[in-house]
Amino acid sequence: MSEATIGDVARRAGVSATTVSRFLAGQSVRAADTIRAAVEELDYRPSPVARSLRSGRTRSIALVVPDVTNPFFAAVVKGAEAVARQDDYNLCLYNTDENVDREVSVLADLVGRVDGLILAPTVESDEAPLRAHQAGLPVVFLDREIGGSPMFDAVLVDNAGGSRRAAEHLLDLGHRRIAIVNGTKHSTPGRQRREGFLETLKSRGVEPPEAYQELGDFREESGYQSVMRLLALEHPPTAIYVTNNLMTVGALRALHDIGVRVPDQVSLVGFDDLQLAALLQPPLTVVDRPMEEQGALAMRLLLGRLHETQDSAPRRIVLETKLLVRGSTAPPRDPAPIAATRNATAATRHPFHTSHRRPT
Amino acid sequence: MSEATIGDVARRAGVSATTVSRFLAGQSVRAADTIRAAVEELDYRPSPVARSLRSGRTRSIALVVPDVTNPFFAAVVKGAEAVARQDDYNLCLYNTDENVDREVSVLADLVGRVDGLILAPTVESDEAPLRAHQAGLPVVFLDREIGGSPMFDAVLVDNAGGSRRAAEHLLDLGHRRIAIVNGTKHSTPGRQRREGFLETLKSRGVEPPEAYQELGDFREESGYQSVMRLLALEHPPTAIYVTNNLMTVGALRALHDIGVRVPDQVSLVGFDDLQLAALLQPPLTVVDRPMEEQGALAMRLLLGRLHETQDSAPRRIVLETKLLVRGSTAPPRDPAPIAATRNATAATRHPFHTSHRRPT
DNA sequence: CTGAAAGCGCTAACAT
DNA sequence: ATGTTAGCGCTTTCAG
Secondary structure (H helix, E strand, O other), rough: OOOOOOOHHHHHHOHHHHHHHHHOOOOOOOEEEEEHHHHHOOOOOHHHHHHHEEEEEEEOOEEEOOOOOHHHHHHHHHHHHHHHHHOEEEEEEEEEOHHHHHHHHHHHHOOOOOOOEOOOOOOOOOOOOHHHHOOOOOEEOOOOOOOOOOEEEEEEHHHHHHHHHHHHHHHOOOOOOOEEEOOOOOOOHHHHHHHHHHHHHHHOOOOOHHHHHHOEEEEEHHHHHHHHHHOOOOOOOOOEEEEOOOHHHHHHHHHHHHOOOOOOOOOOEEEEEOOHHHHHOOOOOEEEEEHHHHHHHHHHHHHHHOOOOOOOOOOOEOOOOOEEOOOOOOOOOOOHHHHHHHHHHHHHHHHOEEEEOOOO | OOOOOOHHHHHHHOOHHHHHHHHHHOOOOHHHHHHHHHHHHHHHHHHHHHHHHHHOOOOOEEEEOOOOOHHHHHHHHHHHHHHHOOOEEEEEEEEEOOOOOHHHHHOOOEOEOOOOOEEEEEEEEOOOOHHHHHHHOEEEEEOOOOOOOOOOOEEEEOOHHHHHHHHHHHHHHOOOEEEEEEEOOOOOOHHHHHHHHHHHHHHEEEEOOHEEEEEEEOOOHHHHHHHHHHHOOOOOOEEEEOOOHHHHHHHHHHHHOOOOOOOOOOOOEEEEEOOOOOOOOOOOEEEEOOOOHHHHHHHHHHHHHHOOOOOOOOOEEEOOEEEEEEOOOOOOOHHHHHHHHHHHHHHHHHOEOOOOOOOO
8 A cells, every 4th residue: 555646635635636746736725634644644756757757857966986886986886875865866876897898888878767876887999988978968977987088977086196105105115116006097087097007107307117007907806917027027126106096906816916015125105095905013004084974076077967947067076185105015125335336236137127216 | 936836736727626636636637738737837736745645644754863874874874765656655864873862852753744764763662663663653673673563563683693793703713812892782783793792602602701791882982992992902812893884994994903803913803884895905804795785675665554444463674694704814823833832821811711613 | 716638758557 | 469558756838
């Protein structure tokens, strides 16, 4: 027994459905009290579906993320959901598993199901969001964008800046043999974190060889494999920058399995904080950023867009990062004088060039 | 330009809307090719909302969890979403933040928006799910139940068994001064983990005093505060069982802040594994269980229910736990002979009774 | 202030 | 095999 309709209420209150509808819309109506009573007695709730059909709105927002079990995206979901519910929207969550095909198929079925879309696209070359947008679906990019998309709203993070901070930190400690474990090559964070890091190194005269530039996929296993390869090199790096949290977990596992001491033998910097990062031995140095806020902001941006009467210019919000220096980074092992000798000989054997730091 | 309707397709194909509808439903139709072409050219997609209004189904499932940022629930979401999408259902996610009011208000608005509900209720006394069920919404309980709910489907975990394993492990190591950090008192896992643990201790003659039974709320901060209190006791426990992952994180932080060595000074067992648990120093001993599976099973149960023609008896699935013994547990510090002396004097000063292990 | 009528897009009866 | 009609529940003209 459920399903009282507006007609039932109208009959009971002795008015027309129209009047009930007006009452529900807050207009002043003579039979207000009678109607209110009828609504209560029947426990009437307007059918959201019928309303949607009439209005063309669903009051639902789709949030499409690569992986909810990534603590960053879990936080994003939490932030976005909280804002959505404040405005009485509900959140449809889709997990793409960093899989472009899945993402494409999800987006293709979204028009008509939701009023808007918050998307963390897997690759920058994805065209599915364009189609969704053309089909009239407002899109906000989250954390990641697609290529040349200044026409879209986006909530991003200063990946390059965060990576710069990480790079400077390692350089300042005296590292020169610095490696990076990159994420998905053609995703925004993958590219920006890589570029921000390498450019900063370069500006200080350090250019990691190919072997020091690992290509991961933002998942734990690739972090593990990457670090395994790095440490198997004849001349392993003295510092490693791992460009996301899950790969950092893998990296830690690898270091642990090999028995490499951090930071004595190798320094480690991660991107994105982890719940236990501060409790590790040593506590992990990471590039941190607001997480729930990022989700909340994206949702706010989108809802604002929906309530807008005429569309204005796309908005881009770029959040700042913060380097949390903890214990996993330290000066490279070789002290200066010895290092000088060693590096001199090493340089002749090595495929990579390590110039001296420029005076700044 | 979007929004081609079935009428548009019909007109273009020179047939009636009904025929197009039949074609879409897979019935054999003379103008099949023409219609197919029209569908393609117009990029026609049936309106989900209109279909819902007609059919009374939404093809949406609500998943209501206390906290998505809890890695356990994040995994559950992932598992549930994957199964849902296989069957072309979408997932509406709601986060209650362990807040009963929020849960009640969410559930109240669910009828008509979704076809079914997977719920991890905050407290066992919650009646909102009953109302939802009476309103015709199939409900599957996940991880937690409400009081006396054998009429509902549920996917649970053997909390008591897991706690028994934890208790036996600590007892076998020789611990007697054993504390527990409980979760929300009236939630299923909160109660069962507590009871399973305490009963096992009791069966072996150990009965922790009140001061050794901390009441947390499944969140990190309460784990921190609880352990702080436990270690401030005149006679702190030699072992602590923390009944969920988030509180375990808090517990670790507390131990770290105070500078207590694990497992030398105190042994620690957590419930639910953490990504970094194995990498901590010492690696954490935990009660582990399937996580994504739990979400996937709940979704399968629910979808099965929806496709069922006539309702059958409620199904309950109880998953098994596994104790992962790692490094955070060890025999209590005091070796036997010294302990004997110490305990003897301690016993006179102590408010709690520690009997000798019964021969079993 | 109120009601009758029409229609959002789709599909199930009921004819043919 | 196909079309006509009607209606899912709601809101919005349009007339009073």
